[in-house]
Amino acid sequence: MRNICVKVSYDGAGFNGFQSQPYGRTVQDEIEKAIKLLTGETIIIIGSGRTDAGVHAQGQVFNFYTESTIPTERWAIALNTRLPKDIVIIEAIDVPEHFHARRSAKRKTYRYTIDTGKFPDVFGRQYRFHHPAPLNVEAMREGLMHLIGEHDFTSFTSIHSTKPHHVRTVYEADFVKEGPIVHMYITGNGFLYNMVRVIMGTLLWVGEGKLVPDDVKRILEGRNRSLAGPTAMAHGLMLLNVEYSGQTSL
Structure with missing residues (x-):
């Protein structure tokens, strides 16, 4: 099992915030759908924190655990081709198993x-x-x-x-x-x-x-x-x- 850390930017205008909600479009939901399309895995990503509806991000961070063998340097390109235009993955890196995007943030x-x-x-x-x-x-x-x-x-x-x-x-x-x-x-x-x-x-x-x-x-x-x-x-x-x-x- 790998732990992947990702930097993402998004235009918040079309979202009901970052975190998954019962109603409305969210950044988390779109990313999780893209990961499922790419790997077939149903994964819940861990964000560094939530942003409110309408708030933008240039450098939001999240991590997730995966069994996929996709090379780390290919994650950004692979996800971007499956994401809507108002979300862009900037970078992805491998991190230790204990890394947590929210708890590890300084x-x-x-x-x-x-x-x-x-x-x-x-x-x-x-x-x-x-x-x-x-x-x-x-x-x-x-x-x-x-x-x-x-x-x-x-x-x-x-x-x-x-x-x-x-x-x-x-x-x-x-x-x-x-x-x-x-x-x-x-x-x-x-x-x-x-x-x-x-x-x-x-x-x-x-x-x-x-x-x-x-x-x-x-x-x-x-x-x-x-x-x-x-x-x-x-x-x-x-x-x-x-x-x-x-x-x-x-």
């Missing part, structure tokens, strides 16, 4: 993108949240700094979160401007349900002047979802990268 990086132009870019609109009103990006950056470190992020996760605790560590976070485009990059050891989108929604209030940067600290310490801002639109969010230690490098 760092994840997300990017949230805002278009502050007067009019939306027709070609980039499904990957950017259009916000034509002025934003104070420096104030947003100052507010974001309060979230770096190990904290209880209860205020910044959905009330429907099923996790036993909400303590997570944010290692790095910043805003980068490229003309009218504003990116928020955030890297942590893991993220809660809707966490990045709630952070972004709250920081948009800071950028609009509805909150001051120090309010982010107050909201964080309050540990109550009702204190934070709205959940930002899903289509502006992208899972960029998942990092692992040791020999597992994708």
Whole structure:
């Protein structure tokens, strides 16, 4: 039995999230169907984490166990010919039997993108949240700094979160401007349900002047979802990268 680790990108617009659901099209279901077409095996893949409906991924990671003898370097090409156009396998490697895409992950990086132009870019609109009103990006950056470190992020996760605790560590976070485009990059050891989108929604209030940067600290310490801002639109969010230690490098 082999354990294969795979890096995959997908356009989330047409999916009801990554993880298999009772209803709606999911990335996991499409990949598992492609594996069955290729090998004849009924396999459940293990993702590094779920992404919400409409959220995109440039570097999602999953692993699966197979008895197939297909050479490792052929998996990406073989699966891509059996997958829909909005899912692309980037790379596949052999990993030790104990490797688990979620439990073995050390760092994840997300990017949230805002278009502050007067009019939306027709070609980039499904990957950017259009916000034509002025934003104070420096104030947003100052507010974001309060979230770096190990904290209880209860205020910044959905009330429907099923996790036993909400303590997570944010290692790095910043805003980068490229003309009218504003990116928020955030890297942590893991993220809660809707966490990045709630952070972004709250920081948009800071950028609009509805909150001051120090309010982010107050909201964080309050540990109550009702204190934070709205959940930002899903289509502006992208899972960029998942990092692992040791020999597992994708």
